[in-house]
Amino acid sequence: MTGGLEMPFLNDLQLSWEEAWRLLIDGSQNRKSPLHTPTVATIRDNHTPSQRIMVLREADRDSRTLRFNTDYRASKVADIGHSDSVSILCYHPEAKVQLRLSGSGQIDQGSPACDAAWDEATLYGKRCYLAYPAPGSSVDTPTSGLDPEVEGRKPEGFEVAPARDNFAILLADIEQIEWLYLAHTGHRRALFSWDGGEKCWSSQWLVP
Template sequence: MPAQLTDATLANTEQFVWQTLATACKDRHHGMHTPGIVTIASDGHPAPRTVVLRRVDAASRMIVCHTDARSEKVHEIEREPRIAWLFYDPQTRIQFRIAAMARIERDTPLASEQWQRSSLSSRRCYLAGITPGTLSDVMLTNVPIGMEGRSPSLAESEAGRVNFAIVVATALRVDVLELATEGHRRVVFACGQSPTWAAV
C-alpha cells in the first residue's frame, strides 16, 4: 500500500484525518470504528476504554460516542473535560492520537437524534438495571430479565432513554503516525493550523 503521509499530502493531513474518521464511523469493520477514549479517573490515573465511534463532523471538529449516563466516564468528564482519543487501523497501519475537550449531553437535540438513530440491540444496553461499575460477587451481564438473547421492542427500549447520554468531544490537537518498514512517518498539528513533520 502506498504511503499516505508524504510531502505532497502534508498540507491536506487534517482533511485526511476527518475523511478517514467519517468512513470509520459508517463502517463497523473499519479499524478505527472502535477507538480508545482516555479520561482521568478520580484518583488521577488515566482511564482508557474502548468505545464505538458514532458521529464525526469535520466543520466543528466534533467526535461523538454513546455512553450510559450512570457510567464512571460521565463523572470523569464532568470533573475533567480534557480527554484523548486513540484510533488505529491495522490494515493501513495508521494511528491517530487526538487531544480534545469533551462534554456530556443528555437531553439535547443532538443526544435525542443519536438515540433515534440507535439500533434496538444497542438500546438494550441502557435498560441495564444495575449501575455500570457496580461490584458483584457473581458474574453480571446486566442484561434485563426476559431480554436474554433478544433485542427489546421499540416500546420496551424507550425505558432506557433516561440512561442514555453522549460524549461530544471537540478535537484540539492531532498526532498522525504511519508505520512503515522503510521508516515510520509522523505529522502533528493543532486543528485549523498547518501540519508539520515530527520525529517518531
C-alpha cells in the same frame, strides 16, 4: 492501502490532515473499519487515567467533533465532570496510520442531538441502557445487568423506552491530532493543532 513513497500524503501536511479526517469519518460510518472502535481515555478524580473501547458514531471535520454514545451512569461521565480532558487512540493496520487525538469532552443527555442519536440506535443497542444496577457496580454473581425478560432476545420498542433516561452522548472537541504513518521506506509523523483564536489548524512535521 499500501505503504511506500507513492502515497500522495507522505510529504504533504495538508493531505496528511485530510487523510486523518477521511479515516475518522469512514470509521464512524463503516463497522468494518478499525477506527470504528477506538480507545477513549479520561482522567479519574484521583488523577489516574481510565481507558475503554468505544464505538465511534460520528466524526465531523468542520466542527472538529467526534461523537460516542454512553450510559449516563458510567464512570466516564463522572470523569468528564471532574476533568473534561479526553484522549483518543486509533490504529488502522491496513492504512498503516496511527492517530492520537486529544481535546475536551462534554456529556449531553437532553438536546435534540442526543434525541437523534437515541432514535438512530438499534433496539439491541438501546437494550444496553436498561442494565441495573449502573455499569461498574459491584455484584456478587456474574450478570449482564439485564432483566431476564429482555436478555437474549430482540426487545420491543416499548420495553426499551425507559432506557432513554440512562442514555447520553459524549462529544469530543478535538484540539490536537498526532499523525503517524508507517512505511518501510521511512515513517512520517506530524502534529496538527487547533488555534482557537485564529480559528484554524497549525501543522508541523515531527521525527517518527
